[in-house]
Amino acid sequence: MALAGGIGGARFLRGLQAAAPEADITVIGNTGDDISLFGLRVCPDLDTVMYTLGGGINEEQGWGRAGESFTVKEELLAYGVGPSWFGLGDRDFATHIVRTQMLAAGYELSAVTEALCDRWKPGVRLIPMTDDQVETHVVVDDPEHGRRAIHFQEWWVRLRAALPARSIVPVGAEEARPAPGVLKAIESADFVLLPPSNPVVSVGTILAIPGIRDAVAAKTVVGVSPIIGGAPVRGMADACLTAIGVETSARAVAEHYGPDLLDGWLVDEADAGVAVDGIAVRSRPLLMSDAGATRAIAAAAVGLARELSGGPAA
Amino acid sequence: MALAGGIGGARFLRGLQAAAPEADITVIGNTGDDISLFGLRVCPDLDTVMYTLGGGINEEQGWGRAGESFTVKEELLAYGVGPSWFGLGDRDFATHIVRTQMLAAGYELSAVTEALCDRWKPGVRLIPMTDDQVETHVVVDDPEHGRRAIHFQEWWVRLRAALPARSIVPVGAEEARPAPGVLKAIESADFVLLPPSNPVVSVGTILAIPGIRDAVAAKTVVGVSPIIGGAPVRGMADACLTAIGVETSARAVAEHYGPDLLDGWLVDEADAGVAVDGIAVRSRPLLMSDAGATRAIAAAAVGLARELSGGPAA
Numbered sequence: 001m002a003l004a005g006g007i008g009g010a011r012f013l014r015g016l017q018a019a020a021p022e023a024d025i026t027v028i029g030n031t032g033d034d035i036s037l038f039g040l041r042v043c044p045d046l047d048t049v050m051y052t053l054g055g056g057i058n059e060e061q062g063w064g065r066a067g068e069s070f071t072v073k074e075e076l077l078a079y080g081v082g083p084s085w086f087g088l089g090d091r092d093f094a095t096h097i098v099r100t101q102m103l104a105a106g107y108e109l110s111a112v113t114e115a116l117c118d119r120w121k122p123g124v125r126l127i128p129m130t131d132d133q134v135e136t137h138v139v140v141d142d143p144e145h146g147r148r149a150i151h152f153q154e155w156w157v158r159l160r161a162a163l164p165a166r167s168i169v170p171v172g173a174e175e176a177r178p179a180p181g182v183l184k185a186i187e188s189a190d191f192v193l194l195p196p197s198n199p200v201v202s203v204g205t206i207l208a209i210p211g212i213r214d215a216v217a218a219k220t221v222v223g224v225s226p227i228i229g230g231a232p233v234r235g236m237a238d239a240c241l242t243a244i245g246v247e248t249s250a251r252a253v254a255e256h257y258g259p260d261l262l263d264g265w266l267v268d269e270a271d272a273g274v275a276v277d278g279i280a281v282r283s284r285p286l287l288m289s290d291a292g293a294t295r296a297i298a299a300a301a302v303g304l305a306r307e308l309s310g311g312p313a314a
Numbered sequence: 315m316a317l318a319g320g321i322g323g324a325r326f327l328r329g330l331q332a333a334a335p336e337a338d339i340t341v342i343g344n345t346g347d348d349i350s351l352f353g354l355r356v357c358p359d360l361d362t363v364m365y366t367l368g369g370g371i372n373e374e375q376g377w378g379r380a381g382e383s384f385t386v387k388e389e390l391l392a393y394g395v396g397p398s399w400f401g402l403g404d405r406d407f408a409t410h411i412v413r414t415q416m417l418a419a420g421y422e423l424s425a426v427t428e429a430l431c432d433r434w435k436p437g438v439r440l441i442p443m444t445d446d447q448v449e450t451h452v453v454v455d456d457p458e459h460g461r462r463a464i465h466f467q468e469w470w471v472r473l474r475a476a477l478p479a480r481s482i483v484p485v486g487a488e489e490a491r492p493a494p495g496v497l498k499a500i501e502s503a504d505f506v507l508l509p510p511s512n513p514v515v516s517v518g519t520i521l522a523i524p525g526i527r528d529a530v531a532a533k534t535v536v537g538v539s540p541i542i543g544g545a546p547v548r549g550m551a552d553a554c555l556t557a558i559g560v561e562t563s564a565r566a567v568a569e570h571y572g573p574d575l576l577d578g579w580l581v582d583e584a585d586a587g588v589a590v591d592g593i594a595v596r597s598r599p600l601l602m603s604d605a606g607a608t609r610a611i612a613a614a615a616v617g618l619a620r621e622l623s624g625g626p627a628a
Contacts, residue, residue: 080432
């Protein structure tokens with residue numbers, strides 16, 4: 001069982017499949033950065049997991065489809081219809097068209113995700129955190145328009161997080177219910193892994209859905225630090241951490257998750273001295289530089305989880 | 315002013331623009347063969363007119379976009395989502411995405427069509443016959459399922475009209491209202507031309523919208539026969555005429571339109587002997603074989619309309 005965001009989460013999961021090929025893995029996917037574009041529902045994190053584990057990902061950029069073309073987007077821009085800053089390719093469009101059509105027909109996002117995975121066969125059970133609409137909004141001080149809340153994707157993709165976030169709010173999370181199967185999957189899991197996904201807008205959003213954090217906290221939980229030596233491994237997690245008043249360090253992120261949630265924490269060798277009360281911290285190389293390195297990191301997380309839950313170490 | 319279906323209508327209109335470059339042309343477009351595919355609203359006849367006059371048409375096939383690719387369609391089929399028999403290309407998809415998004419936002423089809431034409435600048439005012447939903451259905455005796463009504467596109471494109479039509483019904487036409495501007499445009503026109511479009515499912519459907527036939531009949535109306543020597547110039551108009559009990563001949567089509575509607579009728583030289591009570595019939599070559607021939611046909615139609623309305627012959 002793992003909670004996953006986008007690129008980092010998906011790559012970790014591929015390592016986990018290699019490290020534990022017999023395991024029955026359920027992935028709870030973040031939907032807080034979902035967005036409606038051109039009347040179509042886009043679920044970037046679910047798709048990144050699906051494409052990565054299903055063999056359809058653009059390996060270089062880590063998101064979107066391999067062999068992608070951008071004819072539809074160019075044509076939309078020729079009609080004056082944007083946004084231009086969100087890179088939807090032709091292959092990707094098909095996914096969003098199928099999803100939108102199924103949602104309009106009354107299927108819940110969890111059922112739609114299952115149907116899409118029928119094609120991709122990611123080898124894990126992928127469930128969105130909720131079938132309800134949750135949208136992560138970011139409050140910024142816009143030089144032109146003053147303080148206002150914008151969609152996470154606008155902040156992250158269009159502004160590249162250059163405008164400091166005053167706060168980050170998963171709008172709708174408080175009223176959202178875990179998607180069917182989420183709580184049961186957590187309860188029946190041997191342990192829960194937190195990949196090196198963004199602790200605020202990926203893992204944090206999943207944990208914000210009422211019921212999920214408590215269910216996870218009741219299990220043995222091992223996380224992999226997304227911060228190495230005071231900087232995010234990739235992405236701009238530091239901008240998110242700063243917004244919620246958490247220092248960009250492996251220690252601070254573990255303290256932010258807290259010992260009530262986290263049992264074990266893998267940090268990089270650069271952070272070998274880190275200690276957090278109530279959490280078993282282990283250090284090892286954490287750069288997911290290739291398939292072998294990623295597999296070894298996942299194996300270490302599984303090993304620590306088994307050790308902490310009293311099972312045999314891997 | 316012209317009432318137009320798809321390919322034949324669009325090509326005639328291009329000839330009309332060449333023949334009367336100073337004319338202020340309004341085109342009432344057929345929407346009876348519109349269809350919702352993949353949750354997107356597709357308007358084949360409006361788009362064929364828009365692309366043809368706007369320079370975006372695939373000249374060889376007469377419909378769809380030039381330089382088209384089919385990535386989205388292939389991806390949809392990879393998800394098991396069809397139909398496979400309707401050829402939507404990537405460039406074309408963008409048009410339907412914009413249209414669907416605007417319709418969902420509450421714009422009427424006539425406003426959407428105007429917005430799409432902002433890009434294409436077809437040089438005519440293109441108005442859908444109605445903003446209400448009218449769908450031409452075809453009743454067939456299906457060898458497997460017995461007698462049933464199917465969407466016109468399924469009969470025309472998937473079955474290639476091979477299954478005889480028992481009847482052809484523009485579902486919703488009786489309750490439909492002409493789109494804003496349609497009746498006024500007809501009333502203020504010098505004359506109305508009927509291009510060699512399908513007399514049943516193109517021109518016939520437009521005339522089936524309450525109010526349009528009467529408004530057209532009050533004007534000088536000249537039609538161009540889509541039938542030459544007992545056969546359709548292109549397409550399968552004979553299958554439609556047979557379904558409504560009309561012989562496939564230039565004379566029978568003129569009689570079907572009737573002298574209350576039609577003042578002049580252009581037939582091909584092959585039908586030079588044709589005479590219809592109350593309608594001025596003229597014969598000339600009617601094959602739209604190239605731009606020059608098409609322009610000459612349109613000029614002849616304009617000339618006859620001016621002659622019959624008492625104006626100077628072109």
